[in-house]
Amino acid sequence: MAGCKPQSEPAGSGKKIKVSIDPVTRAEGHLKVEVEVKDGKVVDARVFGGMYRGFEQILKGRDPRDASQITQRICGVCPTAHAQASALALDDAFGVTLTDNGRIARNLILGANYLQSHILHFYHLAALDYVNGPNVAPFIPRYEKNDIRLDKATNAVGVDQYLEALEMRKICHEMVALLGGKMPHVSGVVVGGTTEIPSASILNEYAKRFKIIKKFVEEKYLPLVYLLVGPYGDLLKCGGGHKNLISFGVFPMDAAGNTLLKSGVYTDGNFSKFDSDKIREYVKHSFFDDSTTGLNPKVGKTQPDPEKAGAYSFIKAPRYAGKPHEAGPLARVWITNPGLSKTGQQALGVKKVRDIGDAAFSILGRHVARAEETLVVATAVEQWLSEAKPGKETLVPTPIPKSAEGLGLSEAPRGALLHYVDIKDSVISNYQITSATIWNANPMDDMGQRGPIEKALIGVPVPDPKNPVNVGRLIRSFDP
Amino acid sequence: MKKGLKNHPVLWIQGQGCTGCSVSLLNSVEPTIANILLKVIIALGTCASYGGIPAAKGSVTGAKGVTEIFKQYGIKTPTINLPGCPMHPDWVVGSILHLLEKGVPELDADGRPVLFYGENIHENCPHLDELDNDIMAKTLSDPKGCRMDQGCAGPNTSADCFKRKWNSGLNWCVDNSICIGCVEPGFPDASSPFYVAK
Known part of the structure; x- marks a missing residue:
């Protein structure tokens, strides 16, 4: 792994050893992490977000409708999530209610990309933490002692599936493109709905591909994840972090806004209803002007201050009711609590997600949550396919309001996603985005609380600081 | 390096x-x-x-x-x-x-x-005949008609999307919605606002 620079202190000496991983590879974006290891465990951790692009400044003064195109370019792995959140914010501001077919078409676009993103994450970003790739580039160089515990035959199955999954994720993109125009970055999600009225033949093409994906999820992805539980069982016992969770809810099931994966908050063991007014973004340790700290995104400001003393990340630190919360598949399935897959029930001997208990809050628990969620989404895709009406309108054209504000709450595959738009004189006067990874990879806040990944790193075993395998495993379990 | x-x-x-x-x-x-x-x-x-x-x-x-x-x-x-x-x-x-x-x-x-970038999108667009017959798309979801009134940047954009299409040849922006000119040196400012006739 590039950039890993451990100091050559033996473990267990009682001394603190600093380990820096820069960049963290096999992550969706740009990330650096520094941990301090003492007696074989992480005792301190800092996560650095080193890139700033300034989308919020770039959006100012533009036609509001352009936001659903421009914000997709935040992330090429989950552009459909930004398209969805942006379109929801604009729907809100424009005062438009979608047709049923428009809502369903958006779900089919976003749903196909959920399948793509989760498959890509597990196989192409995370799996090499558990499976040895062939001894050729790009699978080498890797850690000399990378703690791979699979026998030869099982490892070969993993490598075969890694390659098969490349094809699977491509097929998912084809499903997105059938309704969204192209992928990455769809042309088809706009304020008021979608632009492609599904024909019977488009839906048929989508369904044909979907069958292949559902089979892969049920017969390959889920079993492989649960197969890891045996040899890597200790990874169900570490990396829990704050154990606070947040979900904005995603995949509207009706015009009232009820969602397939529910919105909600889980704090210190208690569930509560989500209220966007309770979000504050702190910047004491972020490269943003101190005067902008503690603001709700609706009145949020994004003023970079790249030389700020004491700051170490371009990521703001969002808090809900003053506390850090983890976002992502674990949050969504814990809050929604669906039944487990048959494979999951057999492997764990329990029926529903919350029955997994504390083990869900762990490195492997997050992979289990992601795989289970993939099946929940796949099952819903099947339902939406049966509900979509060929030839029925998907778009409600609506003029740009002179003055309005809109809030778009959704979920990217990797976590809770908020878009806020303020329109004045029919152009964007303020646009704020709190994206998924911001919830997880953020730095310490003004109150001295670590971000969720930072907190989850504390206590993670690093018996050999020259090969900090579990640090990478922990970070990737969040799909940053 | x-x-x-x-x-x-x-x-x-x-x-x-x-x-x-x-x-x-x-x-x-x-x-x-x-x-x-x-x-x-x-x-x-x-x-x-x-x-x-x-x-x-x-x-x-x-x-x-x-x-x-x-x-x-x-x-x-x-x-x-x-x-x-x-x-x-x-x-x-x-x-x-x-x-x-x-x-x-x-x-x-x-x-x-x-x-790959030698041909103009508009000049090769399957909807060009419709423009010649004054058939214009009335909304972004209108499957028929030239998309220029909707803001299509095809006339100022050169790429072979019209024949290559995307994602294994299944679809492309103009059939789905409009072209926003994403291959051009001036993107996005040259074509933004995207949904206004150029």
């Missing part, structure tokens, strides 16, 4: 991009990427080619495309621009094959291979 090149035939550098171009390349059907010796710099996507969205109006980061940076530092390594937001996987694989088999492909004034 020199040290890296000793061990690796290809260096894939991601600047202010969004990973979309990397993910798009994964959609390549045939052939797959292997054993490529780097003799030129390939700027993948509109960000690397011309700055793209990170360099759009309002940007505070000073983001720039590779050609501009090379000019600034007097770097003479030849550059091939493969813009697109993201670029099509075929444009990358095809350009690399051309490099290996026949050398640097013929480039247009904006450094793009004529092979």
